Each structure stands twice: as C-alpha cells, then as structure tokens.
Amino acid sequence: MSEAIKTPGAEIDPRVFDTPEFQKNPFPIYQQLRDHHPIYHDRFHNRWIISRYWDVDGAFQDNESYDRAVYKPDGPYEFGSRHIFGPNILEYGNSGEHRRLRNIVAGQFVGQKLQDFMPMIHQISDEVIDKFIDDGEVEIVKQFASQVPIRVISNMLGLPREDEDTFVEWYQALIAGLGFGGEHLAAGMEARNDMWGYIDPLITERSKNPGEDLLSRICVAEMDGSRMTPDEVKGFVALLLAAGGDTTEKAIANMWYHLMYTRPDQLQDVIDNEDMWENTFTEMMRYDPVVHAQFRHTTREIEIHGDVIPERAGVILYLGAGNRDERAFKDPDTFDIHRDDLHMGKENRSGRYKDGKNGHLGFGIGQHFCMGYAMARQESAIACSKLAARIKNPRPKFAEHEGISSPSIDSGGFRTPEELWMTFDT
C-alpha cells in the first residue's frame, strides 16, 4: 500500500519562524518558500525572505543592491561600548572602511600564514583527545568540539597557555550574550570587559615588540599605510571568537552527527580515507550549515520574481534553504559525501569553480565571504581525522538522537546537536 506523499502547500504562517519546530527542522518550510514564495514578504517580522539557490547567490553577489549594514556607510559613527563584540569589521557594511579592515586581517587566515599554525592545531587536538581517550566514550560537543577551536584561537593569538581555561570561560559567556535573551547580556558584557582588560596591555606590548603570533600580526599589519586602532583590534579579537570559534566548534560536532546518524553507512568511508573529512565538511556545509541565514538591507527597489522589494527593506537570505534547492543540487535532501554535483574543494568568494559545479552557500559569497573559510575547513578536518585515527569502531552510544537544532531565539549561537555521545574501542 502506498502512502500518499504530503507535499507542503503554499500557505506559511509567519509565526512558524519563531517556533522550536522551525529551529529544529526548517527544511519543510524552506521548501514551501522555494516552491511557492521565492520572495516571501513576512509582515509579521517586517522582512522579505529569499530562499532559492540562485537568488541567494545573486543577492550575495550584488553588493550595490544589498547592503549588510543598517546605517549609511559614510556616517560618523562610533561603534561599540554597549556591544558584546565592541567595534568590529562587520559593522561597516559595504563601505571602504569595511574593505580597509578586512584587507588588513584577511591575509592572516590563508596560505602560508595559515600553514604556520597547522602543527599547533595537531598538537591541541591531541591534547584534547588525551583527556577522554581512555574512557571508551566521549560527549563530542562538550568534551571535544567545544574544546579545540577556542584553544586554537587562543594559541594563534599567542596568549599564555595557562590562561587558556579562563579564555574559554570568557568565550562561552560572550557567545551566550549574543541572543535576544536579556539574562545573558550582563554576563556577556562582563566577560567582554574582563577579556579586554586582559588583552589591552598585550596589544600595547605586541605593537612595540611584535612576535609571530596572530595578535602581533594584527597589531602591526598594514594595508596602504593603515593599521587597526587598539579598539578595532579588540573588536576583532572578540569577533574572532564567535566567527572562528563558535562556528568551527559547531561544524566539528555536526560532521560527527551526520556520520553517526544521518549517514552511518558513510562513516567507514571516512575512517578508511581521511581525505574524506574535507568532503564531509563540504557536504555538511551544504546539507545543514552552521549558519542558515544572513541579513541584508536593500539600497534600492528590487524587482524579482514579479514582486518588488522596496528600498531600505530588511531581507533575510536563507542560505540553508538555497543549499537544499533542487534547482542547484540533485536529490538535495540526501546527505552524501561522495556527491558529484557539489564543488568539494576549497571555497572562494566568487562562488564560481573551474570544475563547473555549484558550491555550497554556507560561507556566503562576495564582499562578506567568510574570511576564515580555509582555516575552518582545515581545522575541522584535522581535529576530526585526529580523533578518528586514535579510536576504533566509533559508534553512537544511543540509537536515537533528537537531532541538530538552532538555539532558541532567546539565546545566541549556531546550529548544533545539544549532546552527542559516541562510544569507541581504543
């Protein structure tokens, strides 16, 4: 007996976007959006939604029409004092100031400069694994994924190793403070102020006597004779924690989740061939990326799909929806690390690849393309392959798992499983 397939209808109640169901499984709604409302005017939240692959791609590419900043780029603004991150590069929209700040730091995360940090990533991964390797089981989120990236960043910045645990605490408070929920804000601000108090003398010191660490490099990096101010350095460090720490942490947990629960038949492929960790990373970034949405503001009226988005309207680009668009990928709802229609190698900001395949949208495209794309990929792959190499027969501890979810709208952070237990032999 065949069961009638229930195809989602056209009607979307915009309140659905605030529900825990949507935080957990937004994909049926994404499909409704793509199929019935390529432009969806959500009056409840005063925003427009774009969800198809090529529309999201188009909006990312078109910086003239879609601005990341809320305010005009030429205003004499001072950012920061009531801001968890302080002043930072993301505030400057598509302006020249954004390009200046970005150009100063972007080079630190790719190429040889990134390769210099690789041995340290190996070492930290091993240290973290050492702590649970004898237990025969691990809760991946807390014991592994959340431990590696922040320690890597702390080391990249050249902070003393004995302060690493304090740094991890600040980091957790900061991330929690990013949500709508008020209760975490005060703790977040306090952590930020403590961290800045800690970093301030380091900035002064390393500006005078720069070493090889990232903090020194950022302090003295110049582009056309311009350096970051101490406040901009601090803001950048805070941003680095969320953009480079939280996202990578979630990526690592999500990769293991998908291999244990979404596609357990492909786990062995990855264990047999550690190159496959990069594929896993790429497919994870397509199938259910850490970040599902980016916000833009229109700078002009935009005609699209027979509809018009007015000037200065809020637009949400659902890259999580674009990644599941059957117009771009075959069988998009299947997780497959051997997928032949997805560009599996390193991403780039143009979103166009020589192999003619479509890339995932998980890092964005264009002017605000993720600066840490190469680092996130390598760090995740190294940490995961290290773990896989040191254990035998990894398997889920529990047969059932409630799955990946975005955090509730009241707290900050990105998509991840809450807990992920794995058992293994050594």
Next chain:
Amino acid sequence: MASVIKEDQVVGRNGVVISKRPQRSDGPPKYRTYEVYQRERVGESTEKIKPGQLISEDYRLDPYPIVAVLREHYPCYRDWLSNSYWISEYNDVTSIFTDDANFETRPKTWIYGLENPGRNLNDELPLLEAEEIFVDTQAEEIASSIASGLAQNGHGDLATGFAARFAMDLLLKSLDIPDKDAGQFTSLFWRMQRGTSWNPALREDGIKAMDELTHYLEPIVGLRKKEPGEDLISVMVQLAPDNNPVTVRDIVVTLLERDHETLHGALANLWFLLLTHPGEHEKAISDRRLMKLAYLETLRHSTPVLSAHRFAIDEVERFGRLIPEGAQLVCSAAAANRDPKIFNEPDRFIVDRRDMCQRESRGQYRADGLATGIAFGLGKPSIHPAIPEDRPRSRYALTRDTAVAASQALVSHLDNIQLAKGASPHLSALTVGEMHTCWKLPVTYSKK
C-alpha cells in the same frame, strides 16, 4: 495619511512613493558623532523583556503590562525579531506623529503590495462635507432603530448587536447599499480590512474580497453616475481629482483606507468599560457631555488601535539613537496613553478625568498644558485650512459625535443596562496587531 497621489510623485509598483525627498548633496548626514547600536541581536538583548513577548498570545489579550515595560525601561526599543523600533513614551509618540518631514505613513494599499491600487478619496472635501451632513442627520436615527429593536428582548449583546452593527449599518446606509446585499457587502468589507493583517492567508483572501467588491460595485457605480443620489458613492463618482474621473477601484481603495476600528472598536470598548465600572457608568449616562468624556477616556484607556506604524524617510537621530532609513517605528498608543508622566493613575478608567483635555486626540497638548491622549486620527492636522465655517468637521470629530449620539440613543431606549449574569467580557485582538476590542458583551436591561 497622504492619500491623493500628487502628480510630481513617483510611485513604485508596490505603492511606495519614491524619490520624493530632497537629495542630500552636502556631505555626510548632519547628526552628531553617535553611538550606534547596529549588529543584529547584539547589544540589544534586554534584561526585562524579550521581543517575542511583543507578538505573543499575552500581548494579543492584554498588551498593557508588556508595553509598560518598554515605556519604563526601553522607550526606544530595537525589536530585532520584528525588525522595528517601539516608541512608547507619550511625548515621543506624539513627536513622531507630528513629524511628517521625517516619518511617513504607508497606506493599506502598500501593505497589500498592490500594483496601481487606485486612489484614496478620503481627504476630498466634497466627500467629507457629504459625510458630515449624513451623520448629523442620520446617525441618531440609525442608532435609535437598533436600540429600539434591542429593547424588545430584555437581553442582547452590545458588542455584536450594537457596536459592530451600528458601525456597519451606518456605512451601508451612507453608501445606500440595498438591504438585500447588506450581508454580502459586510462580509466583503471585513475580509478586505482583515487582509491588511500580517497573516498571509488573510491577505490572499483580502485581495480576493477587493476584486469581488470591485465587481459588486461596478453596476452600482454605473447607475449612480447616471442618476446621482445623496449617498456617498454618488458623491465620490462626481469627483475628479487631478482631472481624472473616479473609478470603481478608487472607491474600493477609499473604503479600504477607512479605519473600521474607529467606530466599531471604540463603541464596544466604551460600553465594555462602562459596564465593568458601574460608578463611571452612572456618571456617563447622566448627561451627554459626560458621555463624550467617557468616549474620550475610552480612547485613552483602551484604544482599539494599539499602535500605528511610521517609517523613517531618512536616517535620523531620535530618542538617543540613530534610526536607519526605512526603519519601521511601532508607535504604541497603548503605552503612551498610560504614561504616568502624563496622566495620573493612568490604569484607572475615570470618565471625568481632570488631566486630559477634550480636543481631538491628536496626541497634543492644549495651550494650558493638558494632554489630549492618543487615538486614531493620529498625526498631522487635516490638510484643509483651519477655517471651521468653510470646512466640515474632521473625520475624527465626526466619529466621536457619531459614537456619542449612538450611545445616547441606546441610553434613551434601554434602562438599567448591566452585564448578563456570569458574563466575563474581556478585550482581545483576533490576531496580534489587529483591533483590540470587546467581541462579546452580553447584557440585560429593561425597556424604557
């Protein structure tokens, strides 16, 4: 509300007037170097409220405790979830309403996103004049006929059987809609009004209703063009703003832009408050002047229109923060009208309040400093010159006088009106953002 589109304005396909403001040619914006709170979700986390509360079930039922938190702690609240700024102090709200250089209203046709929707004729002087004559001569009679009908039973529902019915009867009679079509017209009108909600299903239905209403009105408009009567459709078809004859679609848009909440919602709220405050009830029915005061106090205490939206025309510094171009401002009348800095004991319903004046509730102060309260009819004064002899009363004043006349008619037919036994009426909106009013108000009474 700028209604009649002027020739020199360019209107986008979705009804937004574009390129109407002067271009800024002399360098950067002219505000001080300013602390800007920008990034989504960041630095805007607020200890005492979460944005979800502003679109919650609690808000739908009783918004007052929630907006009080905004007013007392976050008078210009950046609501990231709903992508808007909530303004809640009395003086701030009024300052926005009167500042049409910086903040614009967008018509309901914009909410609908309609291409070439038609023209709103509500500010056309001949229409206002005809409306004034109509309500002055007919309103009391219509109310009396409803009240005498109610008087036969000994019990009834003042929300549905009086407030809603009176508002609709008045509209039907003013347009001279045949009695046999009353049900059909009422349903189309309501569906069209509810379509301006955020709910996409209601919007779809509203668009259909607008088309059906256009279709329904076509033959009627044709007839009235040939043989005009005294009704408002006849008045409208004879108008020719900008030398372009009025179309059926213009009439539909004019009906759409009418705030149906004003009469229906305010009347229902007035009687809800009177019946739940027996002492004030006594005062109000004792004479016409006090009934008028009760109506004004109703608009302050429990306005059916909880908030009005304005949009920033340009980036502007206000209330200690920078408001970006195009930002949506939710001006909360509910919060402002209960601002303890303006009104003593603002949560109490006091018919003969000493700290509120009786002028039009445009959210202003009288010369002696008394505040007026904020109701619908918000914003800048009428576009017509203020020479009372030469112009009709404002639509706000017409609505007020109509509501008072209707209540007086009720009082003159029914005696000893009180809540039905076991009834526990309350105010609510059908969905968040819609009219906040009393939908069931069962009463008993005796015939006078």
